[in-house]
Amino acid sequence: MPELRIDPIIGRRVYIAEDRAGRPSDYSAHEATGRVVSSAPASPAAHPNCPFCAGNEAYTPVAELTVSDAGGQWQCRVVPNKYPAVRTDQPVEGAFGAHEVIIESPEHLLDVTRLGLERLTAVVRVYRDRLRHWAAQPGIRHGLVFKNSGCDAGASLEHIHSQVTAVPFVLPVVERELAAAERFYGSQGTCIFCDLLQRELAAGQRVVASAGAYAVVTPHAPRQPYEMWLLPRTHAARFDQLADGAIEPLAATLLDALERLQAVAPGCPYNLLLHTAPFDDEHAASYHWHWEIVPRLAHEAGLEWGGGVHICPLSPENAAQRLIHHDGTTATT
Amino acid sequence: MPELRIDPIIGRRVYIAEDRAGRPSDYSAHEATGRVVSSAPASPAAHPNCPFCAGNEAYTPVAELTVSDAGGQWQCRVVPNKYPAVRTDQPVEGAFGAHEVIIESPEHLLDVTRLGLERLTAVVRVYRDRLRHWAAQPGIRHGLVFKNSGCDAGASLEHIHSQVTAVPFVLPVVERELAAAERFYGSQGTCIFCDLLQRELAAGQRVVASAGAYAVVTPHAPRQPYEMWLLPRTHAARFDQLADGAIEPLAATLLDALERLQAVAPGCPYNLLLHTAPFDDEHAASYHWHWEIVPRLAHEAGLEWGGGVHICPLSPENAAQRLIHHDGTTATT
Numbered sequence: 001m002p003e004l005r006i007d008p009i010i011g012r013r014v015y016i017a018e019d020r021a022g023r024p025s026d027y028s029a030h031e032a033t034g035r036v037v038s039s040a041p042a043s044p045a046a047h048p049n050c051p052f053c054a055g056n057e058a059y060t061p062v063a064e065l066t067v068s069d070a071g072g073q074w075q076c077r078v079v080p081n082k083y084p085a086v087r088t089d090q091p092v093e094g095a096f097g098a099h100e101v102i103i104e105s106p107e108h109l110l111d112v113t114r115l116g117l118e119r120l121t122a123v124v125r126v127y128r129d130r131l132r133h134w135a136a137q138p139g140i141r142h143g144l145v146f147k148n149s150g151c152d153a154g155a156s157l158e159h160i161h162s163q164v165t166a167v168p169f170v171l172p173v174v175e176r177e178l179a180a181a182e183r184f185y186g187s188q189g190t191c192i193f194c195d196l197l198q199r200e201l202a203a204g205q206r207v208v209a210s211a212g213a214y215a216v217v218t219p220h221a222p223r224q225p226y227e228m229w230l231l232p233r234t235h236a237a238r239f240d241q242l243a244d245g246a247i248e249p250l251a252a253t254l255l256d257a258l259e260r261l262q263a264v265a266p267g268c269p270y271n272l273l274l275h276t277a278p279f280d281d282e283h284a285a286s287y288h289w290h291w292e293i294v295p296r297l298a299h300e301a302g303l304e305w306g307g308g309v310h311i312c313p314l315s316p317e318n319a320a321q322r323l324i325h326h327d328g329t330t331a332t333t
Numbered sequence: 334m335p336e337l338r339i340d341p342i343i344g345r346r347v348y349i350a351e352d353r354a355g356r357p358s359d360y361s362a363h364e365a366t367g368r369v370v371s372s373a374p375a376s377p378a379a380h381p382n383c384p385f386c387a388g389n390e391a392y393t394p395v396a397e398l399t400v401s402d403a404g405g406q407w408q409c410r411v412v413p414n415k416y417p418a419v420r421t422d423q424p425v426e427g428a429f430g431a432h433e434v435i436i437e438s439p440e441h442l443l444d445v446t447r448l449g450l451e452r453l454t455a456v457v458r459v460y461r462d463r464l465r466h467w468a469a470q471p472g473i474r475h476g477l478v479f480k481n482s483g484c485d486a487g488a489s490l491e492h493i494h495s496q497v498t499a500v501p502f503v504l505p506v507v508e509r510e511l512a513a514a515e516r517f518y519g520s521q522g523t524c525i526f527c528d529l530l531q532r533e534l535a536a537g538q539r540v541v542a543s544a545g546a547y548a549v550v551t552p553h554a555p556r557q558p559y560e561m562w563l564l565p566r567t568h569a570a571r572f573d574q575l576a577d578g579a580i581e582p583l584a585a586t587l588l589d590a591l592e593r594l595q596a597v598a599p600g601c602p603y604n605l606l607l608h609t610a611p612f613d614d615e616h617a618a619s620y621h622w623h624w625e626i627v628p629r630l631a632h633e634a635g636l637e638w639g640g641g642v643h644i645c646p647l648s649p650e651n652a653a654q655r656l657i658h659h660d661g662t663t664a665t666t
Contacts (some may be wrong), residue, residue, distance in 0.1 A: 001420070001423075001428075002417060002418055002419060002423070002428040003427065003428055003429045004419075004426075004427050004429075004604075006416075013502075013505065015414065015418040015419065016416050017417070017428075019416055019534020020416040020418075022416070023415075023416045023489050024384065024489065024490065025489040025490070026383075026484075026488075026489070026490050026491040027484035027488075027489065027491075030585075050359075051357065082355045082356075083350065083352055083353040084335060084350070084356070085335055085348040085350050085353075085636060085642075085644045086335060086337075086348065087335060089335075090334075090335070093337075094335070094336065094337050095334075095335040095336055095337045095348055095350075096337075114395070118561075144635070144636070144639050144640045146633045146634075146635025146636065146638075146639045146640075147347065147635065148635050151359075151360035151632070153632070153634060153635075154632040154633060154635065155359075155360075155634070156356050156357065156358040156359070156360065157357065157358070157359050158359045163635060165636060165640065167642075171639075171640040171641055171642060172346065172641030172642065173638075173639060173640055173641035174640075175641075176641075208405060221492045254607055266485065271634065271635045271638050271639065272635075273635055273638055273639030274639065275639070281642075292639070294431070294638055299485065299486070299487040300484060300487060300633065301479075301481045301487020301488070301498075301604065302477070302479025302480065302481050302486075302487065302496060302604045302605075302606055303418060303477070303479065303498060304487075304602065305479075305506075305604050305606055305627055306477050306479045306504075306506060306606030306607065306608070307479075307498065307504040307505065307506055308504055308505030308506035308508075308509075309418075309500075309504060311418045
């Protein structure tokens with residue numbers, strides 16, 4: 001039986017309709033029903049035509065930042081996006097901003113979990129440092145770090161990479177959350193995300209991980225099967241202000257969540273999306289940075305595009321169970 | 334050089350970045366760059382396993398409505414969705430509503446333009462009549478007609494069909510337009526869509542068709558290459574109030590627009606989305622019904638999901654030129 005869920009932060013409407021996962025389909029190569037994609041990618045050691053592989057640095061612009069290992073081999077390179085949505089040489093009322101690519105390994109890896117903890121920690125540090133860099137630039141007001149993993153999540157290249165965008169306005173997705181968080185703070189005197197996290201941890205039904213400084217939950221009203229939110233358990237509005245000592249525990253939690261996703265849905269395309277406050281301290285008390293991990297298993301169709309309402313073929317409670325037990329097929333509550 | 338566009342109705346931000354169409358890609362089977370998909374589908378005369386083909390009526394629920402030809406063969410069937418997002422037996426605060434499938438041909442056609450004008454007119458009449466039916470039901474406040482054409486547009490079955498949804502709340506996509514239209518009406522005393530249409534017709538740069546009672550334009554800030562909006566040239570808020578005599582001209586305009594899309598992007602997946610006022614007359618003066626034709630050529634990725642900002646790799650001015658000249662490759666303005 002379908003169920004209407006309303007997101008407690010921004011009011012997004014989602015119909016949870018698990019029997020839709022059994023719909024017949026003419027399109028066996030595509031997964032429109034929330035079932036598991038089984039095309040777990042191989043990771044060849046080298047790829048002669050990949051512009052992100054070591055040895056092919058000439059195919060990308062000059063690096064803004066490079067992180068190297070003890071032997072001098074770069075492990076992570078930040079380069080300007082060759083096909084940017086925004087540019088720093090544009091007028092501030094136009095397509096002004098920064099758009100960078102973070103190349104996350106010198107080898108042709110297709111899955112960021114293959115990096116292991118130490119190397120992923122270095123990548124997460126770069127996420128923070130690039131935002132910190134852009135936060136200090138004149139005219140820049142807000143930033144986004146995102147990863148498109150897999151073609152169905154919008155990636156054009158498979159070699160693991162993320163992107164950083166910094167713009168002179170507040171990004172609409174976060175703007176909507178900021179408004180809701182301000183309203184809640186005004187009436188309740190506390191952060192709406194802190195409140196949500198306490199209630200989720202107390203209820204337990206949608207908790208995927210909660211040891212340490214971070215928690216991972218499946219949201220009450222997810223847009224996609226296995227959608228997860230990763231939040232710091234202690235209140236903090238700006239990701240770019242993350243302390244050095246908090247980076248490795250964050251990378252460990254992120255690695256764990258992404259490994260769980262790969263276990264239940266091998267090769268699953270997904271977006272990793274940072275939600276962080278604008279680069280000022282206006283929302284320090286009310287907003288709470290977090291990462292969204294949004295698998296792209298269910299196609300967005302007419303109801304989403306024409307109505308603004310989502311249909312999700314897997315409940316977040318069942319998703320949490322499967323993610324906890326690393327089992328995409330047998331857990332059913 | 335990328336360009337920031339802001340939608341004049343709801344303020345959506347879109348970066349037009351045409352050089353992104355030249356990005357290298359590891360995913361040749363998928364089109365993430367706005368290039369033309371060349372997998373124009375065949376239309377076999379019969380398909381033994383298709384639940385929408387004549388002869389397979391037992392695979393679908395009993396029809397709510399059937400339109401037949403002079404020989405008694407049904408041409409269009411409306412059936413309850415077997416995997417609904419909403420149901421009429423749910424409480425009104427839950428997943429309450431109607432969710433129907435309109436099967437648009439007895440043959441296994443894959444492209445609605447194959448119907449020709451007379452049969453498409455009958456289908457458009459069904460769109461109106463189903464909305465008119467649901468508008469009269471207690472507890473129902475708003476409706477949506479949509480078509481998902483192609484797997485990448487969210488279709489699970491390829492046989493031509495559309496869907497009707499009717500719900501007890503105002504759908505968020507239209508709610509946002511209603512608010513903008515009310516504000517504009519309050520300050521300007523006229524409909525924002527009428528105003529936009531007059532300016533588009535006067536400027537001419539984005540006009541695809543304007544003969545007769547309807548106009549087709551490419552929007553100033555499109556989310557996708559070849560996105561089109563089809564509007565009545567005379568003000569009207571509710572599609573369900575469409576007069577009988579207005580149906581065939583509308584079908585002709587729709588057919589023309591979809592044929593143009595197939596000419597420039599054969600086999601292109603797309604959503605056809607009705608935007609109409611809620612089933613009351615509160616917005617009669619300020620709102621203006623219209624159809625959006627949204628191709629699904631560019632994948633929505635992190636910037637869209639995490640930022641709420643779109644990147645479109647084809648300007649609407651160049652899109653209009655190509656659509657007018659039926660040429661996906663040579664027109665560049």
